[in-house]
Amino acid sequence: MTRTARRNRRTLQVAGAGAAALLALSACSSSDDASSTTSDSSGSASSSGKLSGEVTVFAAASLKESFTTLGKEFEKQHPHTKVTFSFGGSDSLAASITGGAPADVFASASPKTMKIVTDAGDASGTPSTFVRNELEIATLPGNPDKIASLKDLTKSGLKVVLCDKEVPCGAAAQKALEASDLKLTPVSYEQDVKAALTKVELKEADAAVVYKTDVHAAGDTVEGVEFAESDDAVNDYPITLLKDAQNAEAAKAFITLVQSAEGQQVLTAAGFLKP
Incomplete structure (x- = not known):
């Protein structure tokens, strides 16, 4: 949904x-601010025990x-x-x-x-x-392709981006796809979750499987779609x-x-x- x-x-x-x-x-920081003393910039602590x-x-x-x-x-x-x-x-x-x-x-x-x-x-x-962290589908604002599930990403002509399989978000996406017995061929595999999300933000892709936290951080530049299979791939x-x-x-x-x-x-x- x-x-x-x-x-x-x-x-x-x-x-x-x-x-x-x-x-x-x-x-929590106020007491430290008030009592900090000058220390060697290359050391881990001064003689008074303050970190540096x-x-x-x-x-x-x-x-x-x-x-x-x-x-x-x-x-x-x-x-x-x-x-x-x-x-x-x-x-x-x-x-x-x-x-x-x-x-x-x-x-x-x-x-x-x-x-x-x-x-x-x-x-x-x-x-x-x-x-x-759990996965979520990032779509274009307004979700113009009406993506409502992981299965919808397999629609013909839809440009989907995944993280590389060696990256945790990519491994989690593969786990979710396998749990659903779905096969998906993305237009690209990205080296990290931010790169995958950027593809959607730049409208170079219609959707990407990323972390829920990254959808939150992106604000109104993408639309988030939750899917049930994400429960099988929490990192x-x-x-x-x-x-x-x-x-x-x-x-x-x-x-x-x-x-x-x-x-x-x-x-x-x-x-x-x-x-």
Whole structure:
């Protein structure tokens, strides 16, 4: 079923939830702001225990909006820190990490891509699931092709885009299609969920199977269509500190923020499901 009318209500709810989350986060940051002291920019903490330095986070593309918000809040809470993000397909990010790319934190869109990192011995400790995400069909505004189900994507002449099968959103889409015993030949496979959604936003495709959170983030540029098979393809998102983290203390603090009640408010306001 389409969500045209419900989108307006949900937009107001999401905006309100997001504002409440940020207010809660800001309240938590006031004591740190007042007591922060100058520290070495390359270190993880000063002699007084305050965090400092850069935190490099590799995160799934679908986390871009939420993590950007949390990164800004983290810097507000810890004025001598800077959070730098690299967003992209989880498989590509995992390959970069195992190839030696410097990073402190990895947040993946699936346990399978996280396993690439853990199997290589590049994770510190056991990754933990911090949110979940489900699929949705993104169509052109107004849903001119009257798409109401996953099966409708198999209509002749319809231009559909999927994420690459190696990317978590693509693997989840394949799982949903298999659960429905459907075969779909897309006009293209994209390297991450944002690229797939952009094809619809630019009207280069009629529809794309993406995450619900990305449909929310796109606002009125696309129309969201829920489908029952998405229940068979919900993705868990794990996060971990990396073994060779250059700023382990600050990285741990960022992970703590993501997993905190305040961090979860920001994530659920964006449409993520609780773990």
